[in-house]
Amino acid sequence: MTVSTLSPSYPYRQPADHVNNGFFGQDILSVRQFDREKLAYIFAVADEMRTLVRRFGSADLLSGKVLANLFYEPSTRTASSFMAAMLRLGGQVIPINEVRYSSVAKGESLPDTVRTLECYADVIVLRHPEVGSAQIAADYASKPVINAGDGIGEHPTQALLDLYTIAQEQERLDGLKVAMVGDLKYGRTVHSLTRLLCLYDTEFYFVSPAILRLPPDMLAEVRTRGHKAVEVEDIHEVIGEVDVLYVTRVQKERFADLTEYERVKDYYIIEPRLMAQAKPTAVLMHPFPRVGEIAYAVDRDPRAAYFRQMENGMFIRMALLAAVLGKA
Numbered sequence: 071m072t073v074s075t076l077s078p079s080y081p082y083r084q085p086a087d088h089v090n091n092g093f094f095g096q097d098i099l100s101v102r103q104f105d106r107e108k109l110a111y112i113f114a115v116a117d118e119m120r121t122l123v124r125r126f127g128s129a130d131l132l133s134g135k136v137l138a139n140l141f142y143e144p145s146t147r148t149a150s151s152f153m154a155a156m157l158r159l160g161g162q163v164i165p166i167n168e169v170r171y172s173s174v175a176k177g178e179s180l181p182d183t184v185r186t187l188e189c190y191a192d193v194i195v196l197r198h199p200e201v202g203s204a205q206i207a208a209d210y211a212s213k214p215v216i217n218a219g220d221g222i223g224e225h226p227t228q229a230l231l232d233l234y235t236i237a238q239e240q241e242r243l244d245g246l247k248v249a250m251v252g253d254l255k256y257g258r259t260v261h262s263l264t265r266l267l268c269l270y271d272t273e274f275y276f277v278s279p280a281i282l283r284l285p286p287d288m289l290a291e292v293r294t295r296g297h298k299a300v301e302v303e304d305i306h307e308v309i310g311e312v313d314v315l316y317v318t319r320v321q322k323e324r325f326a327d328l329t330e331y332e333r334v335k336d337y338y339i340i341e342p343r344l345m346a347q348a349k350p351t352a353v354l355m356h357p358f359p360r361v362g363e364i365a366y367a368v369d370r371d372p373r374a375a376y377f378r379q380m381e382n383g384m385f386i387r388m389a390l391l392a393a394v395l396g397k398a
């Protein structure tokens with residue numbers, strides 16, 4: 071579709087014009103949109119953003135641009151790092167993180183809410199409890215929509231920052247043994263990161279209680295793509311083998327039966343005693359929030375990368391915002 075000069079307010083649906091490696095005007099809905107080349111590009115821009123923040127704190131790259139931050143589910147890191155990313159690039163933010171106080175509480179639909187927000191903003195970040203909600207928002211919006219978590223579906227920007235952190239900590243992405251630990255059934259960060267790691271030579275260890283195993287279709291997909299994928303319940307069996315330990319919270323809000331949650335919530339607790347069995351070169355990650363899975367005493371371990379991981383989230387989101395707005 072050629073963009074008509076009669077519709078200057080819809081400049082975002084141009085065919086991929088390779089501005090910013092094809093990101094300009096695009097939605098970010100799933101990690102399936104990424105290949106190794108696109109990832110390398112975003113990571114290179116994120117490196118530049120890190121340098122920029124360290125040297126100057128902020129820049130005016132996105133000055134005049136507005137982000138609508140629409141959160142139907144709680145968030146600390148994702149919401150505030152998108153906000154910080156936009157502010158550090160000179161843009162502005164409309165934060166809607168309490169939909170209770172917006173017209174959503176009056177029964178407004180998601181399509182109407184996003185069509186409203188795009189009247190005011192240049193890009194929409196959406197977190198919503200339903201799988202597929204970001205796709206629905208993108209179908210209705212003409213401006214780019216970035217999926218900040220759709221229920222138990224995907225969390226692509228988290229997976230990008232997770233992968234970027236692995237690359238930084240391990241200085242490579244091929245030839246790694248990765249253990250995903252905890253709630254592999256409902257954890258959307260696990261789903262997105264697993265798919266991204268399938269683009270690299272990765273061996274997977276899926277560590278969970280029986281009721282929280284990785285969805286069978288995902289496990290099959292990983293194996294079909296030629297990866298070794300081992301499911302275990304006892305973390306001791308793998309802790310000494312792996313290069314990356316990616317620990318997750320049991321997703322209480324996704325349980326229909328809370329007694330089941332109570333049974334599995336403290337299944338894995340990473341303590342210094344357990345870390346003593348891990349490789350000296352291993353890296354310990356967690357998307358946070360943690361609710362007991364990693365003892366505070368572990369924070370002093372240099373292999374604990376979760377606070378570095380969080381900071382990387384801002385650099386990655388700066389890179390993504392600049393890319394979809396055509397300014398990277």
Ligand code: NCD
Pocket residue numbers: 147148219225228258259318319357358359
């Ligand atoms: C994760 C999420 O929202 O999926 N948090 C985050 O974005 N860092 C993980 C979680 O809630 O457990």
